[in-house]
Every structure is written in C-alpha cells, then in structure tokens.
Amino acid sequence: xxxxxxxxxxTMAVTAAFMLLPWRGNNVEMRETLILIAVAIxxxxxxxLMIGYTGYVNFGNIVFFGLGGYAGLYLVTGRGWPLxxxxxxxxxxxxIFALLLGLAILRLRGAYFALATIGVLEAVRAFVSNFEPWGxxxxxxxxxxxxxxxxxxxxxxxxxxxLVTGVMGLSxxxxxxxxxxxxxxxxxxxxxxxxxxxxxxxNTALYKAIVYSASAFLPAVAGALIFFKNGMIxxxxxxxxxxxxxxxxxxxxxxxxxxAGSAVGAGLYEQLRGYLLTQPxxxxxxxxxxxxxxxxxxxxxxxxxxxxxxxxxxxxxxLE
Amino acid sequence: MSAxxxxxxxxxxxxxxxAVSELSFEVGQGEILGLIGPNGAGKTTLFNVINGVYKPxxxxxxxxxxxxxxxxxxxxxxxxxxxxxxxxxxxxxxxVLDNVIAGACFGREYLRLLPAEKxxxxxxxxxxxxxxxxxxxxxxxxxxxKRLEVARALAAKPKLLLLDEVLAGLNPTEVGQMVELIRxxxxxxxxxxxxxxxxxxxxxxxxxxMVLNFGMKIAEGRPDEVVRDPAVVEAYLGSADIADQLxxxx
Amino acid sequence: xxxxxxxIIDGVLVGAVYGLAAMGLSLIWGVMDVINLTHGAMIALGMxxxxxxxxxxxxxxxxxxxxxxxxxxxxxVVIYWIAVxxxxxxxxxxxxxxxxxxxxxxxxxxxxxWSTSPYNVNYSIPGITMGRYTFTGNHxxxxxxxxxxAACLQLFLYRTRLxxxxxxxxxxxxxxxxxxxxxxxxxTVAFGIGIALAAASGGLVATxxxxxxxxxxxxxxxxxxxxxxxGLGKPAGALxxxxxxxxxxGAITPFIAVSWIPAIEFGLFVAVLxxxxxxLFGRTG
Numbered sequence: 020x021x022x023x024x025x026x027x028x029x030t031m032a033v034t035a036a037f038m039l040l041p042w043r044g045n046n047v048e049m050r051e052t053l054i055l056i057a058v059a060i061x062x063x064x065x066x067x068l069m070i071g072y073t074g075y076v077n078f079g080n081i082v083f084f085g086l087g088g089y090a091g092l093y094l095v096t097g098r099g100w101p102l103x104x105x106x107x108x109x110x111x112x113x114x115i116f117a118l119l120l121g122l123a124i125l126r127l128r129g130a131y132f133a134l135a136t137i138g139v140l141e142a143v144r145a146f147v148s149n150f151e152p153w154g155x156x157x158x159x160x161x162x163x164x165x166x167x168x169x170x171x172x173x174x175x176x177x178x179x180x181x182l183v184t185g186v187m188g189l190s191x192x193x194x195x196x197x198x199x200x201x202x203x204x205x206x207x208x209x210x211x212x213x214x215x216x217x218x219x220x221x222n223t224a225l226y227k228a229i230v231y232s233a234s235a236f237l238p239a240v241a242g243a244l245i246f247f248k249n250g251m252i253x254x255x256x257x258x259x260x261x262x263x264x265x266x267x268x269x270x271x272x273x274x275x276x277x278x279a280g281s282a283v284g285a286g287l288y289e290q291l292r293g294y295l296l297t298q299p300x301x302x303x304x305x306x307x308x309x310x311x312x313x314x315x316x317x318x319x320x321x322x323x324x325x326x327x328x329x330x331x332x333x334x335x336x337x338l339e
Numbered sequence: 340m341s342a343x344x345x346x347x348x349x350x351x352x353x354x355x356x357x358a359v360s361e362l363s364f365e366v367g368q369g370e371i372l373g374l375i376g377p378n379g380a381g382k383t384t385l386f387n388v389i390n391g392v393y394k395p396x397x398x399x400x401x402x403x404x405x406x407x408x409x410x411x412x413x414x415x416x417x418x419x420x421x422x423x424x425x426x427x428x429x430x431x432x433x434x435v436l437d438n439v440i441a442g443a444c445f446g447r448e449y450l451r452l453l454p455a456e457k458x459x460x461x462x463x464x465x466x467x468x469x470x471x472x473x474x475x476x477x478x479x480x481x482x483x484x485k486r487l488e489v490a491r492a493l494a495a496k497p498k499l500l501l502l503d504e505v506l507a508g509l510n511p512t513e514v515g516q517m518v519e520l521i522r523x524x525x526x527x528x529x530x531x532x533x534x535x536x537x538x539x540x541x542x543x544x545x546x547x548x549m550v551l552n553f554g555m556k557i558a559e560g561r562p563d564e565v566v567r568d569p570a571v572v573e574a575y576l577g578s579a580d581i582a583d584q585l586x587x588x589x
Numbered sequence: 590x591x592x593x594x595x596x597i598i599d600g601v602l603v604g605a606v607y608g609l610a611a612m613g614l615s616l617i618w619g620v621m622d623v624i625n626l627t628h629g630a631m632i633a634l635g636m637x638x639x640x641x642x643x644x645x646x647x648x649x650x651x652x653x654x655x656x657x658x659x660x661x662x663x664x665x666v667v668i669y670w671i672a673v674x675x676x677x678x679x680x681x682x683x684x685x686x687x688x689x690x691x692x693x694x695x696x697x698x699x700x701x702x703w704s705t706s707p708y709n710v711n712y713s714i715p716g717i718t719m720g721r722y723t724f725t726g727n728h729x730x731x732x733x734x735x736x737x738x739a740a741c742l743q744l745f746l747y748r749t750r751l752x753x754x755x756x757x758x759x760x761x762x763x764x765x766x767x768x769x770x771x772x773x774x775x776x777t778v779a780f781g782i783g784i785a786l787a788a789a790s791g792g793l794v795a796t797x798x799x800x801x802x803x804x805x806x807x808x809x810x811x812x813x814x815x816x817x818x819x820g821l822g823k824p825a826g827a828l829x830x831x832x833x834x835x836x837x838x839g840a841i842t843p844f845i846a847v848s849w850i851p852a853i854e855f856g857l858f859v860a861v862l863x864x865x866x867x868x869l870f871g872r873t874g
Binding site (some may be wrong): 076078123124126127129130131133134135138139141142145146148149156261264267271304305306307308309310311312313314317318 | 671680687851858863
Binding site for chain 1 (some may be wrong): 390392411412413416417422424428429430431432433437440441442444445446449451452455491495
C-alpha cells in the first residue's frame with residue numbers, strides 16, 4: 020500500500036529536511052527562502068490535481084489561496100480565533116465555496132472552464148475590494164498582539180513556518196494518495212476521455228466537484244498561515260492572476276500528472292523567480308522570463324521535465 | 340426466456356430530425372440481437388438512448404424489469420449495461436491494463452483497485468491482449484483498440500453488452516476471431532445487441548435481427564427471414580425489383 | 590434630459606469602443622478557435638502607439654488610427670507565427686497558454702519601458718450640449734470611429750475575396766482548404782486583423798481616459814464579457830453586445846459606486862458562460 024511507495028518516504032524526508040535544516044542553525048534567511056518554495060509546492064501540487072490528474076486547467080487557482088488568507092486573517096484579527104483553528108476553518112470554508120462553485124462551472128469544458136476560473140478570480144477580487152468587513156481595497160492588517168498566544172513575533176514566525184512545511188508535506192501526500200487510488204483512476208479517465216469515462220461508470224460530475232474542492236483546501240489553509248505571517252492582506256496581492264499563472268508554469272515545467280514533477284517545477288521556478296526579483300534591473304523582467312519560459316514549454320516540451328523522464332521506467336517508479 | 344431489455348415507443352428527436360421513431364424492441368436473456376439498417380437509420384442513436392447518453396423524447400426503457408429511461412450512463416454501468424463505441428474511445432495516455440481496470444472499477448461490480456486488477460488481467464487474457472497490457476492504449480493498432488473496447492466493457496461484468504460496429508476495419512481473419520469471441524461472451528451468459536454492416540457476420544452470429552430505416556423498425560425476426568423481407572431488400576438496394584433481377588441474373 | 594439617460598447615452602458611446610475591442614477577440618476566436626490572451630497587451634500597445642505618435646507628430650489622434658491599425662496588423666502576424674501557428678492543432682488550452690505567455694512578455698517589457706505611471710493624450714474635441722448635459726466630443730468621435738472601422742470590417746468580410754476566404758475558413762477549415770484556400774495565409778491575416786482591431790480600440794481609449802501599460806487588462810476583460818454575450822465569430826454581434834455593455838454600465842453608474850462595476854461585469858461573465866454557452870445571439874460552429 021502507500022507505505023511501500025518510495026515516494027512516500029521521499030516526501031517525509033524532504034518535509035523533515037525543510038523543518039530541521041533552518042531550525043538547527045536558527046537560519047532565518049534559509050527559512051525565508053524555503054517558505055517560498057514550500058508555498059510554491061503547495062500551490063503547484065494541489066493545482067496539479069485539477070490540471071494533471073483531471074485535465075481541467077484552473078487558471079484562477081490563486082483565488083483559494085487568497086480567500087483562505089482573507090478568511091483566516093479575519094477570524095484571527097476580527098474574531099480572536101487561534102491560528103490553527105482559523106487556518107483550518109478557512110480551509111473548510113473555502114473548500115465548501117469551491118464545491119458549490121464547481122458544481123456550476125465544472126459543466127464547462129476546456130478553455131471555457133479556464134476562462135470561467137479567471138472570471139471567478141477577478142469577480143472575487145473585485146468583490147473583496149468593495150467588501151467593507153474585509154477592509155475593501157486597503158485590505159486588513161494585524162496588530163502585534165495576535166502573535167502573543169504563539170509566544171511573540173519571533174516564535175510565531177517559526178511556528179508558522181513549521182505549519183506551512185507540514186501543509187506542504189500533506190499536499191504531496193494528498194497528491195500521492197489520490198494518484199494511487201481508485202478515485203485517481205477515475206480522474207485520469209476523465210482527463211483522457213470524459214465521455215468515455217461516463218459510459219464506463221465514472222460519476223464525472225461528482226468526481227470533478229470533489230477534486231476541485233479538495234484542491235482548494237490546502238492552498239486555503241496555507242493562505243491563512245502565510246498572510247498571518249505577513250501581517251497584512253490586500254486584494255491586489257491576494258488575488259494576483261500572475262501568481263496563478265506561475266503555478267501553472269511550475270506544473271508544466273515539472274511535468275503534469277506527476278507528483279514529483281510539480282514539486283521539482285515549483286522548486287526550480289521559485290529559485291529562478293527569487294533570483295530575478297533581487298536583481299534591480301530585472302525585477303519587471305521576471306514577468307518576461309516567466310512568459311518566455313511558459314512559451315518555450317508550450318511550444319517545445321509540453322510534457323515538462325519529469326514527464327520526459329517518464330520514458331525511463333526505473334526512474335518512474337521512484338519519482339511517480 | 341425473460342427479456343433483459345425492453346423498449347416501448349422510444350423516440351429521439353434532434354431539432355427537426357426524428358432519429359428514432361416510436362421504436363419498440365426487446366432483447367431476451369442470453370440472446371444476441373443483430374441491429375442492421377442503412378447508414379443514418381438511427382442504430383447508434385438508439386444505442387446512445389439505451390445507454391443514457393441521450394434522453395429519449397418519448398417512450399420507456401427497462402433493464403431487467405427496472406425502468407432506466409433517462410438514467411445517466413454511469414448509473415447504467417452499475418446496473419450492468421456496457422457498450423463499445425463505433426470509433427474506439429481508448430483512454431489514450433493510460434496503459435491497456437489501466438484501461439481495463441477502469442472498466443472493472445466503475446462497472447457493475449464497482450470493484451476496488453486490487454480485485455479490479457485481477458479481473459482486468461483475466462479479461463485481457465480472455466480477449467487476447469494480455470501481452471500488450473503495459474502498452475499505452477494510443478499505441479495499439481485498430482484491431483487492438485477494438486479488442487480493448489470489448490475488454491473494457493467485459494471487465495465491467497455486464498448483463499447486457501452493446502457492440503457498435505466492432506468488426507468494421509478488421510480483416511477477414513480478425514473478423515473471424517472477433518465473431519468467435521462474441522459467441523463465447525454469450526456462452527458466459529451475457530446478452531448482446533450488435534450493430535454491424537458486415538452482413539455475413541451478423542447473420543451468422545445473431546439469434547434474431549431487427550432492421551431499422553429512418554428511425555423505424557421495418558423488419559424483425561430470424562436472420563434468414565429478415566434477409567428475404569422485401570422491405571429490407573428495398574431499404575438496402577433501393578427497390579425490391581432489383582433484388583429479383585439480381586437473383587434472376589444468377 | 591435626466592441624468593440617467595445622459596449616463597446611458599454616454600455609456601452607449603463608450604460601448605461602441607468596447608465593441609470594437611471585442612470584435613478583434615471574437616474574430617480570432619471564431620476563425621481559428623483561439624482565445625487570444627494577448628488581447629489586453631495589444632490594446633495597451635495601441636494606447637501607447639497613439640500616444641507616442643501624437644506627442645511626436647501632433648496630428649489628430651483619429652488619423653493616427655491608420656498607422657496603429659497597420660502596426661497592429663504586423664505585430665499580429667508576428668505573434669501568430671511565433672506563438673499560435675505551431676500550437677494550433679493542439680488543445681485550445683495550449684493556445685491559451687502560449688498567448689498568455691506572449692502577454693506576460695509584452696507587459697513585462699512595457700512595464701520596464703513605461704513603468705506603471707499614467708499617460709494621457711491631450712486632445713479634445715468640443716462636445717455637444719443638450720440642456721444641462723454635455724456629451725464629450727471625444728466620446729462621440731470615438732464612437733463614430735469605432736463604427737466606421739467596424740463597418741469597414743464588415744465590408745471586407747462580405748465584399749472582398751480575402752474576407753470571404755476568412756468566412757469560409759471560419760465555417761469549415763477543411764472544406765475551405767479543399768477548395769484551394771490556403772488556411773495558413775487566411776489564419777495569419779485573420780489574426781493580424783484581430784490584433785489590429787484591438788490596437789485601434791486601444792488607440793481610441795487613449796483619447797478618452799488616462800491609461801497605463803496595465804489598462805489593457807480592463808478592456809480585455811470587458812472584451813471577454815462582450816464576446817461571450819455575443820457568441821463567437823460574428824464580429825457584428827460583438828459591436829452590438831459592446832454597446833449593450835456600455836449601456837448597462839451607463840445605467841448602473843448613477844446608482845452604484847464605480848468600484849463595483851468590475852465585480853458585476855465578472856459575475857455577469859461567469860454567469861453567461863455557464864448559462865448561455867451559445868451566447869445571447871447564438872454562435873457559429
């Protein structure tokens with residue numbers, strides 16, 4: 020069963036490494052770099068459930084992260100909830116939202132679905148920008164006392180980091196779990212030929228709604244954690260279409276449908292992005308480079324890097 | 340012999356076109372019913388209606404006594420109805436084995452992955468695709484894909500199997516093999532409706548034949564009866580006289 | 590004349606420009622089933638095109654639409670060959686991604702060149718005053734220009750050989766090829782025209798409002814709303830739907846804060862996609 024899969028142990032090892040390495044040396048810089056990678060992996064691997072497994076490209080995927088951030092921050096600052104409870108509640112609320120939304124828009128296929136997800140992202144952003152209880156276009160800020168229950172800002176940063184890393188591990192395990200399950204088989208069938216899948220007996224409407232909802236949960240939890248750590252949230256950053264597309268680039272870079280692929284793609288891309296953003300002349304160029312990368316991948320290597328290695332079977336079993 | 344499938348006054352309309360017109364039909368348990376008719380007669384549409392892909396405009400369909408009119412295809416798969424497509428619809432980027440496992444997982448028995456794999460391997464052995472289990476479905480030849488369609492349908496352990504032109508594009512040897520397979524499937528207790536244009540094959544394999552033209556039933560009965568029916572001859576050849584002339588000319 | 594009516598009329602005028610923008614998107618979508626996500630960037634380039642030409646040549650902006658149309662056409666041809674041609678046979682999604690990639694590159698370069706500060710084309714035409722309300726001359730001129738360009742497009746599509754070839758390829762590409770029409774040539778031209786229209790609409794927007802490199806996005810999203818409302822491939826329908834959208838905006842603005850309009854428009858967009866897959870007027874093919 021799942022424990023036999025080498026990838027399970029690789030995930031545990033990587034998650035442990037993420038947690039231990041910066042902690043041991045109290046290395047804040049490493050922690051800050053790794054947290055960005057962890058978020059990228061969370062976004063990419065959950066998005067991969069829709070794109071790689073089910074074949075539905077969710078262009079507006081960042082909406083879950085943003086809504087999770089807003090819900091979480093609202094519960095913590097406005098209602099005084101503890102962090103973990105708020106993050107989980109945000110995750111559940113956003114998943115329910117996704118389920119209901121999915122029932123409506125998952126009837127659309129291909130590019131129409133993709134466009135609808137962009138529409139949803141933009142509609143949510145526009146709505147939140149006008150929504151009084153969430154600070155409208157100025158957003159929400161925390162006061163430092165929210166970090167007290169966690170032992171002060173310094174400790175809170177570490178705690179949030181561990182939680183985010185945990186969510187990363189869970190995301191990878193979720194991907195693996197679904198891929199090796201009957202539910203996953205049904206999703207692949209939908210991806211390959213949705214009409215044939217229905218005839219075979221797959222309840223496609225239900226499966227799509229479930230995976231869409233599931234793909235929203237962990238990103239929403241992560242959103243709550245990250246924006247708590249950042250101490251503020253505003254609509255422009257929370258619902259940034261570019262971030263959404265970058266998640267897609269990560270998946271395509273790594274190879275769609277593969278668990279390791281999204282992780283590798285996320286890691287690589289995040290490194291590239293981090294590098295570009297720190298170069299003063301190149302900071303706007305990160306958009307150009309991302310675009311060029313996406314274009315090259317779409318034109319010449321649509322299977323991505325890991326997809327390529329699928330040609331060699333022994334490696335395949337390891338990397339899933 | 341009780342009927343596994345019954346249809347009464349079934350119609351299907353697409354805008355101005357009446358593709359199936361008040362059709363009543365019956366398939367007995369363990370029977371092979373041949374469904375023939377010129378192109379555009381409504382045969383595949385009828386399959387799509389039985390199968391749940393289309394909802395009929397009028398009429399009622401029952402499967403083993405249970406009303407299935409308008410039920411979605413996935414529900415019918417659980418009730419024991421399986422079908423193959425005129426143009427094979429493999430799950431391309433998945434292996435042959437995974438394709439058939441999918442059939443077993445989501446079919447009548449709704450198996451879990453491990454037992455489904457067992458059933459899939461047996462089924463592949465049965466149809467003769469076992470050596471190609473790990474080939475990606477898209478790399479199969481046309482006869483291979485047709486066999487895969489059949490294997491996938493069989494893995495679902497159906498009570499009723501709808502075969503849509505499963506012989507088209509096969510060479511004579513392959514046709515012979517597929518016909519043998521079909522006979523064997525019936526021996527396992529599966530009822531079959533088969534759409535075919537290959538007259539010789541369908542006449543030899545069917546117990547009864549139903550002929551459609553313009554969405555209506557124009558004849559029904561044993562193969563040897565149907566083949567002599569003037570309405571049938573006219574539908575295929577244009578006029579009953581031509582058939583007489585051809586016969587006289589022999 | 591009531592304030593609401595004046596607002597509506599103004600909305601109709603601006604709506605003609607929305608319609609022009611949408612026509613480019615709808616044409617490309619209809620002819621080759623490509624959802625052109627460079628649309629916003631091209632609108633922005635049209636804005637900057639008119640701005641740069643105006644500030645250096647000091648010619649009436651409406652005349653500058655001609656070079657902008659030509660420039661837009663050329664840019665369109667280039668983009669077609671780089672990002673669209675190779676990917677055409679594959680899923681719609683592939684062209685969605687490839688055109689989005691080009692969009693990212695253009696916006697990235699544009700931001701580097703022009704940052705995100707607002708620019709303005711300082712040119713005004715005296716307006717028409719009716720009672721208490723004045724209709725800005727620029728709005729009227731823009732609407733007229735949009736309708737003229739749209740009419741030219743219709744003439745082109747229905748009265749010229751190339752235009753008919755485009756319509757043939759829209760209807761049935763294989764059949765058109767069998768009749769000797771070079772699909773590649775037709776698709777290139779159609780894409781070029783689509784971009785030219787986007788650029789021209791951007792040029793008109795530049796005469797109406799201040800803009801930044803990112804403003805194209807707003808009009809791109811309006812174009813999508815208009816295109817799904819109208820259904821695909823019928824540019825004439827896009828113009829009408831654009832006017833309707835402008836009318837809707839004009840009817841709403843006196844009552845609701847402007848910041849709510851994007852939320853309403855996107856909600857409308859998703860609703861129309863889900864409820865009216867064929868658009869309000871039906872879709873070709």
